[in-house]
Amino acid sequence: MTGQLERLFGLFVPRGGVSLSDPGASIIDRPVERSIPDGSAPLRAILCEEDFRQRPSRPPDHERENQALVKLVSALADSPGTILQTLADTILEVTDSDSAGLSLLTKDCKTPHVDGQRFYWPAIAGKWSPHIGGGTPRDFGPCGDVLDCNATLLFTHWERRYPYLSRATPLAEEGLLVPFYVAGKAVGTIWAIMHSDRRRFDAEDDRVMASLGKFASSAYQALMHIEDLKFQMAEREKAEAEVRELACGLEARIRRLVAANVVGIVTFTLEGAIIEANDAFLKMVRYSREDLTSGRVRWKDLTPAEWRERDERAIANLRATGTFQPYEKEYFRKDGSRVPILLGGTFFEGSGNEGVAFILDLSLQKRAEEELRRSEAFLAEGQRLGQMGSFSWRVAQDEITWSEQLYRIYELETGVPVTSELIRTRVHPDDLTLYEKMIGQARNGSHDFEWQYRLLMPDHSIKYLQAVAHATRDQTGELEYIAVVQDVTARHLSEEAVDKARTDLAHVARVMSLGSLTASIAHELNQPLFGIVANASTCQRMLAAESPNIEGALATARRTIRDANRASEMIRRLRALYTRKEITIEPVNLNEAVEEVIALSLSGLQRNQVAVRTELAEDLPLIACDRVQLQQVILNLLRNGSDAMSAVDDRPRHLVIRTKRDEGDRVRLSVKDAGAGFDPQAAEKLFESFYTTKKDGMGIGLSVSRSIIESHRGRLWAELNDGPGATFSFSIPFGQERT
Amino acid sequence: MIRVENRFQKSAGAAQLGGPGSLAEAQYGTKLTGRPLVSIVDDDESVRESLPDLVRELGFTAQAFASAGEFLASDSASETECLILDIMMPGMSGPELQEELKRRRQHIPIVFITAQTGENLRRQMLAKGAVECLIKPFSDEALLDALNLALRTN
Numbered sequence: 056m057t058g059q060l061e062r063l064f065g066l067f068v069p070r071g072g073v074s075l076s077d078p079g080a081s082i083i084d085r086p087v088e089r090s091i092p093d094g095s096a097p098l099r100a101i102l103c104e105e106d107f108r109q110r111p112s113r114p115p116d117h118e119r120e121n122q123a124l125v126k127l128v129s130a131l132a133d134s135p136g137t138i139l140q141t142l143a144d145t146i147l148e149v150t151d152s153d154s155a156g157l158s159l160l161t162k163d164c165k166t167p168h169v170d171g172q173r174f175y176w177p178a179i180a181g182k183w184s185p186h187i188g189g190g191t192p193r194d195f196g197p198c199g200d201v202l203d204c205n206a207t208l209l210f211t212h213w214e215r216r217y218p219y220l221s222r223a224t225p226l227a228e229e230g231l232l233v234p235f236y237v238a239g240k241a242v243g244t245i246w247a248i249m250h251s252d253r254r255r256f257d258a259e260d261d262r263v264m265a266s267l268g269k270f271a272s273s274a275y276q277a278l279m280h281i282e283d284l285k286f287q288m289a290e291r292e293k294a295e296a297e298v299r300e301l302a303c304g305l306e307a308r309i310r311r312l313v314a315a316n317v318v319g320i321v322t323f324t325l326e327g328a329i330i331e332a333n334d335a336f337l338k339m340v341r342y343s344r345e346d347l348t349s350g351r352v353r354w355k356d357l358t359p360a361e362w363r364e365r366d367e368r369a370i371a372n373l374r375a376t377g378t379f380q381p382y383e384k385e386y387f388r389k390d391g392s393r394v395p396i397l398l399g400g401t402f403f404e405g406s407g408n409e410g411v412a413f414i415l416d417l418s419l420q421k422r423a424e425e426e427l428r429r430s431e432a433f434l435a436e437g438q439r440l441g442q443m444g445s446f447s448w449r450v451a452q453d454e455i456t457w458s459e460q461l462y463r464i465y466e467l468e469t470g471v472p473v474t475s476e477l478i479r480t481r482v483h484p485d486d487l488t489l490y491e492k493m494i495g496q497a498r499n500g501s502h503d504f505e506w507q508y509r510l511l512m513p514d515h516s517i518k519y520l521q522a523v524a525h526a527t528r529d530q531t532g533e534l535e536y537i538a539v540v541q542d543v544t545a546r547h548l549s550e551e552a553v554d555k556a557r558t559d560l561a562h563v564a565r566v567m568s569l570g571s572l573t574a575s576i577a578h579e580l581n582q583p584l585f586g587i588v589a590n591a592s593t594c595q596r597m598l599a600a601e602s603p604n605i606e607g608a609l610a611t612a613r614r615t616i617r618d619a620n621r622a623s624e625m626i627r628r629l630r631a632l633y634t635r636k637e638i639t640i641e642p643v644n645l646n647e648a649v650e651e652v653i654a655l656s657l658s659g660l661q662r663n664q665v666a667v668r669t670e671l672a673e674d675l676p677l678i679a680c681d682r683v684q685l686q687q688v689i690l691n692l693l694r695n696g697s698d699a700m701s702a703v704d705d706r707p708r709h710l711v712i713r714t715k716r717d718e719g720d721r722v723r724l725s726v727k728d729a730g731a732g733f734d735p736q737a738a739e740k741l742f743e744s745f746y747t748t749k750k751d752g753m754g755i756g757l758s759v760s761r762s763i764i765e766s767h768r769g770r771l772w773a774e775l776n777d778g779p780g781a782t783f784s785f786s787i788p789f790g791q792e793r794t
Numbered sequence: 795m796i797r798v799e800n801r802f803q804k805s806a807g808a809a810q811l812g813g814p815g816s817l818a819e820a821q822y823g824t825k826l827t828g829r830p831l832v833s834i835v836d837d838d839e840s841v842r843e844s845l846p847d848l849v850r851e852l853g854f855t856a857q858a859f860a861s862a863g864e865f866l867a868s869d870s871a872s873e874t875e876c877l878i879l880d881i882m883m884p885g886m887s888g889p890e891l892q893e894e895l896k897r898r899r900q901h902i903p904i905v906f907i908t909a910q911t912g913e914n915l916r917r918q919m920l921a922k923g924a925v926e927c928l929i930k931p932f933s934d935e936a937l938l939d940a941l942n943l944a945l946r947t948n
Contacts, residue, residue, distance in 0.1 A: 582838045582840055583840060585930035585931040586840035586841065586843070588931040589847075590844045593851050597851060614840070661837070
């Protein structure tokens with residue numbers, strides 16, 4: 056409550072009013088309290104209790120009072136910031152006094168507080184209006200006396216007891232002070248002053264002031280409801296940065312709510328009729344003025360069944376106290392939908408069964424509460440993913456709200472209105488198509504989605520972002536996405552580094568496996584070289600003979616050329632395998648790749664006395680992959696199979712290489728050996744780096760092979776044969792983009 | 795749909811086909827000329843194509859075999875005055891053939907040829923009784939020297 060009052064105070068300082076800390080505005084500011092000067096009159100001497108009770112009371116002027124009420128509720132509706140000043144004005148009017156105003160308790164000379172040490176005068180009408188912003192001490196002044204007695208008091212010439220009031224001119228002939236309650240707590244007084252004996256206050260003044268005070272108090276509480284929400288928001292602000300941003304938005308919404316003409320006002324009868332209503336109310340329930348004048352709009356009919364009992368209680372309250380505490384309920388709109396409202400009201404004095412009620416449309420507030428819930432969603436996502444930005448996107452209105460972090464990620468000035476065009480200026484040109492596609496899908500669907508994209512910053516740096524969007528429906532059923540966006544650039548760069556390391560490792564593996572093949576490659580290369588030398592020698596000798604053998608020389612020359620071509624082809628293949636290139640994705644004929652690898656390793660296989668059989672499917676589609684990497688894998692598998700059979704003597708060392716089309720747009724290659732097989736327990740270990748069963752192996756061949764195949768979105772696995780040996784296979788999709 | 799190939803059988807089969815350096819011509823050459831018969835055993839087809847021609851140009855009769863088994867199965871082992879033998883072959887290797895011939899007491903001078911490098915290998919082969927061990931590619935003069943040495947040994 057204290058916090059609310061403090062906040063309320065800030066809201067209700069009259070425009071142009073003088074702040075309490077402003078010296079010189081009033082004579083009352085000086086610290087004169089505490090010490091009661093010698094010769095001061097006792098409290099009793101400045102009160103006219105008996106006199107007041109015995110004075111004849113003027114008859115109630117209901118019309119004037121009702122006018123004052125309407126003025127108050129209008130102020131509440133139109134400019135709540137001036138509600139206190141309006142209260143002062145109406146009191147001046149209904150009491151026909153010279154000055155009228157309001158005192159509120161303050162603790163720190165700045166904000167009001169039930170336990171405050173000073174009264175502050177936020178609003179004064181009439182002759183004392185220059186004293187706005189002044190005040191009196193809590194424990195040594197008329198207002199304090201009123202709160203102590205908890206009753207209306209009539210003072211006369213209070214400066215006799217409180218000398219500091221002699222400087223508040225014109226002097227008070229009579230001052231009538233009525234306690235002002237908010238939520239059952241006396242937090243101040245409302246007062247009227249006569250500076251002459253033109254008229255004397257009577258019991259009717261007390262009654263009407265109390266009545267207006269009650270209404271003003273109700274109005275207070277209604278607004279406090281909003282303040283309360285604001286206060287809660289403020290609490291969250293302290294805790295959560297994300298929520299703070301939303302709270303700003305919410306506060307703005309509340310200010311708009313308060314400032315806008317959204318307070319409905321009706322005059323009603325207890326029987327259920329609505330006699331008069333302002334446009335704000337009609338707008339709330341979506342009835343026309345014609346509907347109203349024809350008498351069709353009745354509050355009882357507007358009330359859903361489950362709220363009738365609450366209404367009964369309010370009416371009982373109204374009958375007992377003349378007013379009812381604001382409460383939340385719902386009304387039916389003309390179209391049958393419901394509008395959440397806050398309702399407060401009071402009786403017109405003397406009318407018997409008529410009253411005035413103010414009605415706040417809480418849709419906005421409910422929406423604000425929803426925003427709160429949404430902010431919690433933001434937060435939960437945020438905690439899950441770490442440092443990140445977030446945004447909400449109301450699809451129908453194309454309304455995008457960014458968190459501060461997101462502005463930072465995009466390197467845009469916080470608060471700049473976010474539009475699709477603005478976002479497009481940041482999205483990497485290569486990702487624009489994808490971006491448009493995502494937006495299109497999001498607009499038409501209502502599913503949660505995730506996507507990754509890049510930003511191209513003005514300094515040409517690239518940011519990698521990952522977004523997770525959650526689709527929700529707001530109260531009106533409109534599609535709204537709440538999304539978190541994470542800058543994963545750092546992670547991405549480290550992944551790239553890992554990729555590079557893997558490429559390096561693959562290169563090492565390649566060089567190593569090729570290195571161990573060097574002998575057989577030299578052998579392989581020497582065959583055509585030998586052919587060249589032998590054929591060229593033969594040719595030379597045939598031509599140099601006494602009777603040159605031209606036909607024989609031609610045949611040997613042809614063979615020389617053929618062998619030379621064979622050698623150069625072999626050198627080309629070797630170079631392709633030895634040279635490390637950046638990864639190049641190209642259409643590759645798997646069978647050709649297999650043939651090339653076999654051609655390169657044939658002599659090594661022969662040396663191991665391994666017979667190779669190929670069963671190559673002829674209808675294979677081309678696969679999009681890195682040819683050298685793929686051949687590296689095939690080479691590894693061949694070598695692996697060959698090595699597995701090195702100790703086999705009791706059966707042929709057969710190696711069968713098969714290619715075939717696999718299910719799901721994939722191609723498969725398998726290499727079946729007749730070797731020792733492997734321990735089924737260690738099936739997965741085979742593919743771990745540095746796991747090896749060979750005494751001279753490093754154990755990187757299969758792990759590198761697997762990473763190559765997986766980078767082509769494929770799978771590499773090993774199975775034991777029904778007979779001896781194992782089969783190693785890979786299966787990769789064709790025509791697919793590489794991840 | 796599936797193309798099945800047994801590469802080694804195909805390679806072995808190629809030597810059976812007609813053409814220069816084929817078995818048929820080589821045998822014909824021996825009988826007609828009476829020049830010393832040099833048999834060549836090598837699994838590599840291009841060797842079997844080129845080497846017999848060169849040997850003939852050097853003044854010998856030549857015949858080629860794709861494997862040790864093929865040579866043993868032929869009836870020309872006893873007529874061979876020099877055997878040019880590849881060290882590394884599928885099935886029975888060159889040295890294994892050498893052992894087998896020793897076991898059969900057929901003493902044929904052997905010139906090993908190999909694509910593998912290394913002076914160690916050559917010393918090893920010479921120690922085991924080879925006339926010479928030539929590292930491919932070798933010159934025609936080197937071959938001629940080796941063949942002459944072999945015939946002298948014989």
